Amino acid sequence: MYKNEIQSMQLTYTELLLNFRKGLRNGNWRKLRRLEKALFQASLWYSRRQGTILNEMVVDKLSVLVAKLKVTKGTRIFKRGYEKAAALLSEGECVFAWVPLLREWLKDSDYVFWLGAWGLRIGS
Numbered sequence: 001m002y003k004n005e006i007q008s009m010q011l012t013y014t015e016l017l018l019n020f021r022k023g024l025r026n027g028n029w030r031k032l033r034r035l036e037k038a039l040f041q042a043s044l045w046y047s048r049r050q051g052t053i054l055n056e057m058v059v060d061k062l063s064v065l066v067a068k069l070k071v072t073k074g075t076r077i078f079k080r081g082y083e084k085a086a087a088l089l090s091e092g093e094c095v096f097a098w099v100p101l102l103r104e105w106l107k108d109s110d111y112v113f114w115l116g117a118w119g120l121r122i123g124s
Contacts, residue, residue, distance in 0.1 A: 010054050011062055013047040020044060023069030032068060040065050074113075081116025 020040065023029040029037070043062055047053050053062070085106045088095065096102055105111045 009056055009059055010052045011043070011047065011059055011066075012052050013044070016040070016044045016047055016053075016062070016066075019066045019069050026069075026072055028069045028071060032065065036065055036068075077116040078109075078113050079116065081112040081114065081119060084115045084119060085112050 020029070023032075032040070039061060043053055043058065053059055088102070089106060
């Protein structure tokens with residue numbers, strides 16, 4: 001195995017603690033289910049006492065939780081805008097007839113962010 005593969009299959013106490021704090025700050029900790037919180041706290045305790053977590057299955061489950069904790073409001077808005085842009089591109093041929101610049105706008109990240117935050121209502 002390569003060094004990067006070995007490092008990606010382990011979690012240290014400091015990594016878990018940093019992500020835990022970030023999740024507390026941005027409010028994502030509250031969004032986790034009770035069992036997810038219990039797993040994360042148990043892993044935090046274990047990694048503090050015993051060291052690095054190496055079990056592949058546990059690391060995979062914790063990686064999903066870490067990703068949930070890291071998500072920011074801006075990321076969620078951008079993802080929503082990207083989904084709206086994809087919907088417009090796939091089914092919006094009639095719109096491009098009267099707004100030909102829309103195709104170019106959908107390639108602009110600022111416009112995609114605007115779509116996610118306040119943009120057009122699609123499908124509702």
